[in-house]
Amino acid sequence: MSLTHKAPPVVPQDSEPHPPATPPKHKLWFYRFDTKRTPYVFISPFFILFAIFGLFPIVFNGIVALRTWRLDDPDRNGWAGFDNFERLLHDEDFWNALGNTFGIFILSTVPQLLIALMVANLLNRKLRGTTWWRVGVLLPYVTPIAASTLVFAVFFSRDNGMANWLLSLVGFTDLGDPLDWRAYKWSSWIAIATMVNWKWIGYNALLYLSAMQAIPKDVYEAAAVDGAGPWRQLWRITVPMIRPVVIFTVVLSTIGGLQLFNEPMLFEANPAAATGGSNGQWQTIAQLIYKVGWKDLNLGYAAAMSWALFLIILIVAALNAFITNRLGGGRR
Amino acid sequence: MTTVTAPPPGKRRRREIGRAPQDTRGNWSTYLALTAVLALSAFPLYWMFVIATSTDEAVSQTPPSVVPGNQLLTNLREVFTMQDVYFTASLINSFIVASVVTVSTLFFCSLAGFAFAKLRFKGRDPLMFVVILTLTVPNQLGVVALYILMGKLGWNGTLLAVIAPFLVSAFGVFYMRQFILNSVPDELVESARMDGALTLRIYWSIVVPAIRPALAVLGLLTFVATWNEFQWPLITLNGTEFPTSMVALSDLASGNYVIYRRVLAGAFMATIPLLVLLVLGGRQIVRGIMEGAVKS
Known part of the structure; x- marks a missing residue:
């Protein structure tokens, strides 16, 4: 940080630091109270608000999952034991949503991070208008997901959609018999993954860029001995050196990707339905939780599903971090 | 990519090898x-x-x-006058929610960040660890219970429901702590205390002026994130007369016959405020994201 020592001119510096002239007793008590207790007062808003709106819901969610809890029939309640979880194991919708979530997750995360690496590598040069390029790649990041998803929903429409028109230019589809992107699993997954990729590539590129610029320059000098060109330089030096950030982004996009909600919701012609296509072709788990909780009004079951999702995220995030670490040459 | 890797002869080439990418034009x-x-x-x-x-x-x-x-004006007129979408109100609501959340996040996070960075108290490090730990909890997990909680409080369907949970953020506390650690000299805090300044006074007269750049960064990131929030507002505000602009957008796109030009005119309106922010504060947003990366 370059802007550190702008010493604020507020406190009068002319008076030498001196021991305070013994103040009256009640004032002394007040100062002691101030130094001892005020720190706790300062940090308490975070902990109080987190306890109410963060911790309590998580704990309470565990209780709801073990109960019958219906919004349409509040009188029908009571302990359900593990019924909700058992039902989950045999719920075809759940397994379908799990498959969709993973499919979209892979289609969106792998290209996203690889392209972000390329973009970061491009930005990691001496450029004219450095800031301008960096702000430019953030355009998708600041665009509201709801807005951009609706644009893509139009882009991928069957009739007169721009995606079909572009594909027809290269002879992939015939405009007389246009591809209905929403009809199949593979095409709807690609459409949704495209939205996710578009949104997050620039953001991840900046994370990588920031780590790339922290690499000591003599590392590259040392590598010059074995004559590594730019491409080898990227994969043999830069990427291993920024491994911590790569792992961080993998974990981050795992947590985000497995909770994917906005894109699949608004890709639907009628978002309020939350079905993820006529046969749930692209219904994700987060979307299913919303449907079960607020369309089918079964909060107990939705809570159980949240727990399942949480466990899955935990396992996959740990697994991905481990794999990335190994791939990045981290055998230590 | 063999063309790139094969080291071609030539003087210029050789000079470039071994130079850090960030020094390469x-x-x-x-x-x-x-x-x-x-x-x-x-x-x-x-x-x-x-x-x-x-x-x-x-x-x-x-x-x-x-x-x-x-046809922009024609399309916008249709958006603003559409029944049951409350588009005008939704823009105002989004402004209120994002502004309140931003101001409160800046205040609470800088207070806590100051305490964690510069004040000595029992349990400081473990408590800071708890803050970092809460960063990793996926927000999906508590959504059902949060809805029930808001129902008990009678807040569902009101703006309070989308404001209260976001008044302070773990990321903000963490970010502020890191910044204050480096930008507020310990001696300054000590000498102010010697002069008899209370902790709150030190915060206001010494810390706040020193962290203005960080406040700008965190403020922009918070405003953007809050404005774009979709899932929780949809759950708690859908079907009421107080939607945020994202919820109104999804209403605009719902129905049996969707008119694209109208939906995207609405989307355009809801995007403009953020584009303005990006133009005005793009430099700060970039810096916020890049600094966050180095520290985590």
């Missing part, structure tokens, strides 16, 4: 590739504007039109 292919990246990033936004300004006929022609029309 970008050549024409770098600029070409970056221009392509930028074009792909901007195209959906541009196309949104094209459709928002077009007539139905222009939207449905093949090949699709890529030039803006002149």
Whole structure:
């Protein structure tokens, strides 16, 4: 940080630091109270608000999952034991949503991070208008997901959609018999993954860029001995050196990707339905939780599903971090 | 990619080898590739504007039109007067929610960040660890219970429900702590205390002036994130007369017969405030994201 020592001119510096002239007793008590207790007062808003709106819901969610809890029939309640979880194991919708979530997750995360690496590598040069390029790649990041998803929903429409028109230019589809992107699993997954990729590539590129610029320059000098060109330089030096950030982004996009909600919701012609296509072709788990909780009004079951999702995220995030670490040459 | 790796002879080439990428001047292919990246990033936004300004006929022609029309006002009028969408109110609501959340996040996070960075108290490090730990909890987990809680409080369907949970953020506390650690000299805090200043006074007169840049960064990131929040507002505000602009957008896109030019005119309206922020504060947003990366 370059802007550190702008010493604020507020406190009068002319008076030498001196021991305070013994103040009256009640004032002394007040100062002691101030130094001892005020720190706790300062940090308490975070902990109080987190306890109410963060911790309590998580704990309470565990209780709801073990109960019958219906919004349409509040009188029908009571302990359900593990019924909700058992039902989950045999719920075809759940397994379908799990498959969709993973499919979209892979289609969106792998290209996203690889392209972000390329973009970061491009930005990691001496450029004219450095800031301008960096702000430019953030355009998708600041665009509201709801807005951009609706644009893509139009882009991928069957009739007169721009995606079909572009594909027809290269002879992939015939405009007389246009591809209905929403009809199949593979095409709807690609459409949704495209939205996710578009949104997050620039953001991840900046994370990588920031780590790339922290690499000591003599590392590259040392590598010059074995004559590594730019491409080898990227994969043999830069990427291993920024491994911590790569792992961080993998974990981050795992947590985000497995909770994917906005894109699949608004890709639907009628978002309020939350079905993820006529046969749930692209219904994700987060979307299913919303449907079960607020369309089918079964909060107990939705809570159980949240727990399942949480466990899955935990396992996959740990697994991905481990794999990335190994791939990045981290055998230590 | 063999063409790139094969080391061709020549003096210029040899000088470039061993130089750090950030010291290498970008050549024409770098600029070409970056221009392509930028074009792909901007195209959906541009196309949104094209459709928002077009007539139905222009939207449905093949090949699709890529030039803006002149129907923006007509389309916007339809958006603002559409029944049960409350679009005008939704923009105001989003402003209220994002502003309140931003101001409160800045205040609470800088207070806590100051305490964690510069004040000595029992349990400081373990408590800071708890803050970092809460960063990793996926927000999906508590959504059902949060809805029930808000129901008990009677807040569902009101703006309170989308404000209260976001008044302070773990990321903000963490970010502020890191910044204050480096930018507020210990001696300054000590000498102010010697002069008899209370802790709150030190915060206000010494810490706040020193962390203005960080406040700008965190404020921008918070405003953008809050404005774009979709899932929780949809759950708690849907079907009420107090939607945020994202919820109103999803209403606009619902129904049996969706009119694209109208939906994207609405989307365009809901995007403008953030584009203005990006133009005004893009430098700060970039810095916020890049600094966050180094620290985590």
